[in-house]
Amino acid sequence: MRENSPGDVPNPENDGLPEPVRAAGVGDEDSERGWTLSESGDDTGWTLSDSEPFDLKPQDAWAPSGETRMDEPPLTAETATVVAIPPVSASASVGAHFLEGDIGAPASASRGDGPPRPLTHRSGGLGAMYARNPKAWLIAASVAVFAVFGSGAVVLGVAVASPAEGSPAAVAALSEGSTPTPTVTTPPPRPVPAAELPASALRTCSVAGLLGDSRFGTLQAQVLNAATGELLFERDPATASQTASSMKVLTAAAALNVLGPDFRASTKVVAGAEPGTIVLVGQGDLTLSRLPTGQEPVYTGAAHLDDLATKAKAAYEAANPGTPITKIVLDSNYFSGKTWGDTWPPTERGTGWLSHITALQVDADRANPQVFLSPRGEDPIGRAGAAFASYFGNVPTEQGTAPAGAAELASVSSQPLSVLIPQALIPSDNSLAEMIGRHVAIKLGLGNSIDAIAAAIPQGLQAYGIDTSALRTADASGMSRNNAVPPSYFTQLFLKINAGEGHLAIIRDGLPVAGQSGTLNYSNRFFGANAVARGHIRAKSGSISSAYTLTGIIDAADGSTLIFAIYATGKVGSGARTAIDTLATGFYKCGANLSNT
Template identity: 25%
Template sequence: MEKLKRKIVCLIVLVMLLGMSGFSSSAVEAASPYQPLQHSINKILTDSRMAGTTSSITIRNAETGEAIYEKNADQLVTPASTLKVLTAAAALETLGENHRFSTELYTDGTVAKGTLYGNLYLRGKGDPTVLKKDFDNFASILYKRGVKRLAGHIIGDDTWYDAERLSPGISREDESYYYAAQISALNLSPNTDYDAGSVIVDAKPSVLWRPADITLTPATGIVRVINRSKTVPRGYANTLKIEREYGTHKIIISGHVPIGSIGKKEWIAVSNPTKYAIDVFKKSLAERGIRFVPTSKIAEGVTPENARLLLSKQSMPLKNLVVPFMKLSNNTHAEILAKEMGKAVYGEGSWDAGLQVMTDYASSIGLDTGHWSFEDASGMSHANKVSSSQMSQLLYAVRSEPWHQTFLTGLPVAGADKRFVGGTLRYRLTGGAGKGNVLAKTGNLEKVSSLSGYAKTQDGEWLVFTVLTQDYRYSTLPVIDRVAQTIAASSKKP
C-alpha cells in the first residue's frame, strides 16, 4: 500500500513538473517583446477592406533582420512604385553617389565673320534635369563667342541609349501623361520636378463663350494644340480635359472652364522627346540673337567622330537626384537609371541590360531573385511581382551599404509638409506617432497599393516594414497607413 502511495505521489509530482515545464515554455513565448504589436497588426488586418485582397506583409528588426511579423510573407504581389527602392539601391551601388549625366553641344563647322558654317549637334547622355534656362545659357555663350548666325542644321543625338521609348507596362490610357513619358537620352524638363519629356499645358478662362487661354511651358512647336474648350459663366462646373491624342503630337483641350476659376494644368508627355529638346534649343538660340539661314532645320542624327565639343552641361550628382526621383516617385528617372546602368555595366543603354544589372545587384546582396519579377524599373507594370519578405530583406540589406544615408534622404517622410521632404507621404500620417517617424516608398496603381520602408518606434528602435496589396474592392490605403502608424506607436516596454 505504501509503495502504491509513493508511486501515485511520484506520478503527481511528475505531472506537475511536466505542467510547469509546459507553462515555462508558454511564458517564454508570451514574453516576446513584439507580441502586442503582432496582435495589433492582426486586428487591423480584419478590416473589411482587406477581404478578398491579395496581400503580403513583413516587419523586421532593422538591426538584426529578424522577421518579427509575417502575413503571407512569400506571396507575390505587384509592388507598383515601391519597386523603385531596388532601382535606387542598384543605381547607387552601380553608378555611385557622384554619378552625373551630361548634355553636350558639338559642331563640325567653323565660324567666319559671325556665321557658323556647319551643324550644331546636341548630344544627350540621359540627363533628365535639363531645363530651358540651360539651353538659354548655351545660346548666350555661343553668341558671346561670336556666333551670330547658323548656316547649318541643329541635330539631336539621342543614341547614347537604344531607340525603345516605352517600357512594356505603359498602357494606351497612360501614354499621354508625364508619368508615362517616353525615355530618351536627350531630354528637356519643364520645371524642377524634372519630369523629362513633358510639357506643361495651362488652360485658363478667357472671354465668355470663347476658348480657354492656353500656355505651354516651355513654348514649343513640336506639339499641335487643338482647343475645343469654352469659357462659361461663374458657377458652371469646370469640365476641362487636357490630353495628347494617342500616337500623335496633337494636344486636345475640351470641356468648360468657368470665369474666375483657376482652369486646369496638365503635364503632357510629348510624342518625341528628342525633337522637343532641339526645337526648344533652337528657340533659345533665336531669343539670344542667333539667326538662321532659310535652309536651317532641326533633325535627329549622330554626332560625327570629328566634331569638336563646344559646351557641356552636367546634372546634379545622383546623391541629390535621388530626392526628386524617390520623393516624387519619378518614373522617367527610374527608367533612365535602368538604361544608364545597362550602359555602364554591359555597354548597352537598354531595358534588358539595365534590368539585368538590377537583378545582378539583388543577387549580390543575397536576395532570392526567383521571388522577383519585373519588366521595368519604375513599377508601372502590373506584371511586376515581389514578396514582402524579399522587399523587406532588401531594405534590411542596404542598411550596411556605404550610401545608405543617401538612400534614406530619398525616401518620403510621413506628414512632412515640404514637398521635397514629405514627397508622396506629405498628406499621409499627418498626425500621431507616424508623423516624421515613417520613411517609406509609396506605390499605387489601379487596385494596387503598397508601402515599404522604415518606422521608428516609441522606444527609438527602427523596424523595416513592407505592406503589399492588390486586387482590392475598396482602397486599402487607410489600412496600410494604420499598420505604419501602429508600428511607429509601438513599444516593447510594458
C-alpha cells in the first residue's frame, strides 16, 4: 500500500513535496459535520462531541470523484471521561487506656464476708500513709507508674515498712551511706524510613472516549513525558506488530550510527577490459539524476549524470587519444539478490511508491524525475544506461562487471546521509530507505541483499542501548507486512531522538510536521477539529493494507513535550488515519495531564 491514495493532495503552502498529484473531488456527509475534542468545562478533561460544520477548503479537493473522504462512518464515541479521583484522606485515632486491676497491690484481700484487712505498719512511713488514706496512696502510685513508664524516669529506692507476716519481701534495703549506681542502657536505634519520593501529580485528562473507534482495528499505543520519561498512557505497548513506513525511523537511526551523517553513495566510471569500452559502475546512489545540471529533480542537490559523463569523456580521451568509445558496460553488482521484496505489492511501482532496488539507477527509476509519485519502470539499470549512453552518441550498452583494478576515470557522489534522511522521511520515500538499508548491511559486512537487512538494522541500533530482541526486520522501508516492532521501542528511541543523542537530531528535524510538510500535510491528515494540532506534531506515518501507524513528538498545548506511538492494525482501512490523528490530537490537548484511564 501507500502513505496516501493518489488523490490525496498536500496543503498548498509548504507541502514539502514537489509537484503533488492533484485531483478534484467531492465531499460526503462527513464534510458537513465533524467530531470535536473540546474542554469539558472544568479544565480537567476533554470531551468528544458532534461539532458544527467546518470549512475544509483547501482540503476538500483530496478525494477523487465518487470517493468519500473516509471509508468508514464518522466516529461515534462516548464523551471522553474525566477521571477525577478525590484525594484519599486517612485519619489515625490514637487512644490510651489504663488497665484496671491491682498494680502490685500489697493488701491481702479476704474473700470472706468482711472488709479487706490492711497490712500492719510501723508508725509513720508509707505504710501508715496507706493505712490512713488508701485512695490517695493509689492515686499517687498511679502517677508514679505513669511517670516511670511514660517518661522514662529512673526509679529511686524507697524504704518501706516490712510486709505482713507470710508476705514476700518486695524491696531490697540499701546499705547505709551507699550511693546507688544507675545502669546506663543505650536504646536501639530507631528505624529511619528511606527518603520518600514526591507523590506523582494526579493526572485527570482522559482520552478514553476516543479508544473505542472501530477504525483502529487493534489499537496499541504509548505516551511518555519527554522531560521526565514518565509513562502517561499505554495500551499493549510491548507487543511487536507491523510498523508500515514508521520502520524508516529505525533504518535512519541505524544508518546514522553505522554510516555516520557524512556518508555519501557514489557512481563512477572506470576503463573497460577492451579498447573503446568504459564501465558505468553503480554503487548504490539511487538519487543520481538524468536531468541536465541546473534542473532540480525530486532529490534536491543530487548528482547529475551529465556531469559524470563530461568528466569521464575528458579522462578517457586524455588516456586514449584517437580511440572513440564504442561500448558501455553497466555494472550494478554492488547490490545483489532479488530487486523486489516478497510481500511488496507490484502495484506500488505503477503508483510511484517504490522502484526495483538496484545499485545502478537514476531518479529512483521515475518516469518523470521531478514528480515524486511518478510511475517506476521494470528495468532501472537499462534506463540509467540509455541516459548515460546519450552523452556518447548512443553507443550500445550491456550489463557486466568492471575489471578488477580498473582505472577510475570519474565519479560523482550523492548528498550526505544527513540530507538523504529527511528526503526519505518527509515524503516517505521507500526506494531511498531501501538504498540506505543496503549500505548499512554492507558496512557491517552482513551482505548486500535485502535479506541482509534482517540482521543489519537491529545490529545497527544496538549502540542506542535499547533492547532489540523483539524486533523483526524484513526490509528497510516498512513496505513488508513481516516487519514487527513494539510501540514501546519507538517511544524509547524517540526519547533519544528528541534529546538529539548522537546524530539523532537529524531524524528529529527531518520528520513530517502535521499540516506543514510531507505525508502529514495531505488533506486527509489533521483536518477538521484535528487541525488544532497542526504545527505541533512531528512524526513518521505509516500506511500499508494491514497497518497504519504514527510515532514521534508532540509539542503539547500545556507546553510539555510528549513522545508517542500509535498503531492501528488488523482489519483496518484508510479511515484509521483519521482515528489515529484524533487520538494524537487528544494527546496534544491533554499534555502532561494525560491520564492512563
